[in-house]
Amino acid sequence: MxxxxxxxxxxxxxxxxxxxxxxxxxxxxxxxxxxxxxxxxxxxxxxxxxxxxxxxxxxxxxxxxxxxxxxxxxxxxxxxxxxxxxxxxxxxxxxxxxxxxxxxxxxxxxxxxxxxxxxxxxxxxxxxxxxxxxxxxxxxxxxxxxxxxxxxxxxxxxxxxxxxxxxxDVERREEIEPSKTTIGLDVGLNHFYTDSNGEVVENPKYLRKSERQLKKLQRQVSKRKKGSANRKKAIKRLAKKHLQVSRQRKDFAVKTARCVVRSNDLIAYENLQVRNMVKNHKLAKSINDASWSMFRQWVEYFGKVFGKVTVAVPPQYTSQNCSNCGKQVVKTLSQRTHRCGYCGTVLDRDHNAALNILARGINRVGHTQINAWGEFDLCQVDVSLVGKLSR
Incomplete structure (x- = not known):
């Protein structure tokens, strides 16, 4: 549809x-x-x-x-x-x-x-x-x-x-040339996401940037008398601003997801429970502003459109485990650099997590080597088979 x-x-x-x-x-x-x-x-x-x-x-x-x-x-x-x-x-x-x-x-x-x-x-x-x-x-x-x-x-x-x-009622399918590349995505608040290649996409923070205007419009609503025509006008102005922010979020999510899917044959990302994460009231506004769930929905949608593999992996210990040796290196949330005392690997925390996410994603689709394209071509795997291949 x-x-x-x-x-x-x-x-x-x-x-x-x-x-x-x-x-x-x-x-x-x-x-x-x-x-x-x-x-x-x-x-x-x-x-x-x-x-x-x-x-x-x-x-x-x-x-x-x-x-x-x-x-x-x-x-x-x-x-x-x-x-x-x-x-x-x-x-x-x-x-x-x-x-x-x-x-x-x-x-x-x-x-x-x-x-x-x-x-x-x-x-x-x-x-x-x-x-x-x-x-x-x-x-x-x-x-x-x-x-x-x-x-x-x-x-x-x-x-x-x-x-x-x-x-x-139409089947949307677009044929594009395989890129023969895979990618793992680790979403965050400092950066919108960090991929397994070490590249980052900045978090636009549309709500934070518009917060001052929204507060001003909200004060105008509060000052108007309930039931008056001026209050209705103020409410409409406030609603339009909120609508603008939501459209900015959607536009960013759609364009970013489309670019990621077109450029890679396998996209691995965390299966985050955002509904539970927003229970942390200190981070709830920033998490909602990042719109991770919307981004994931569009990645999965474009995966079906372009015939690419999209796989969600468990997020447990992706930040703690070393992407090189697999040993667990305990870090607090404030520690942004991964330093492995076992193999000496030094990486950005999010880059290390993205590499772990990619490795789990490849394992879930039954492929053990990133560049082993031989008889098993990732770009030919149907999205509905991802769950079966992981068993």
């Missing part, structure tokens, strides 16, 4: 109707979740059937397209199934019990309730809310696909306007 996004341009009345559709979708989602809580043994199909009952019972719910109501119920079931999966896997800590949501930011349509113009410049919503025709800004990429390939459309509300996301 490929997600394409375009900004929506319309009238204020149309934006208000989109807000109403979003609230209705949220209402259906919460009602479906309530049904699962009240009626023991309810499954995904029961939640979908309940959507028709809600349409008969509530007039405003009937305005929403029938498939859009089902998509909202599917969101509730997605939270329920994730909770069951965490329970079965015995995930430590909270299992993520489904909760009711107070605010919604999107409504999702399937194959009905909308119509796309032939030139792909206008989107018309035809359900009971009568939102009407909206102009699509930045929809050039839609011209490369047939309307039948668009399986879902999501209307999203953000601080700077409304957007339409198109879910296109």
């Amino acid at each position: 490929l997600i394409l996004e375009a900004k929506l341009k319309g009238k204020t009345e149309q934006y208000n109707l989109i807000d109403e559709a979003i609230r209705t979708a949220l209402f259906v989602r919460n009602k479906a979740l309530r049904l699962w809580m009240d009626v023991k043994g309810s499954d995904k199909y029961d939640l979908n059937k309940y959507c028709a009952v809600l349409a008969k019972e509530f007039e405003f719910a009937k305005k929403l397209n029938s498939q859009a109501r089902q998509a909202s119920a599917e969101r509730a079931w997605s939270a329920i199934s994730r909770f069951f999966e965490n329970c079965q896997k015995k995930v430590p800590g909270k299992k993520g019990f489904p909760r009711f949501k107070k605010r919604g930011h999107s409504v999702e349509y399937k194959t009905s309730g909308w119509k796309l113009s032939d030139d792909r410049k206008y989107l018309t919503l035809t359900d009971g809310f009568k939102i009407g025709r909206l102009k699509l800004i930045g929809s050039r990429d839609l011209s490369f696909y047939q309307v039948e390939q668009i399986k879902r459309i999501r209307l999203v509300k953000r601080a700077d306007g409304y957007y339409a996301q198109f879910c296109v």
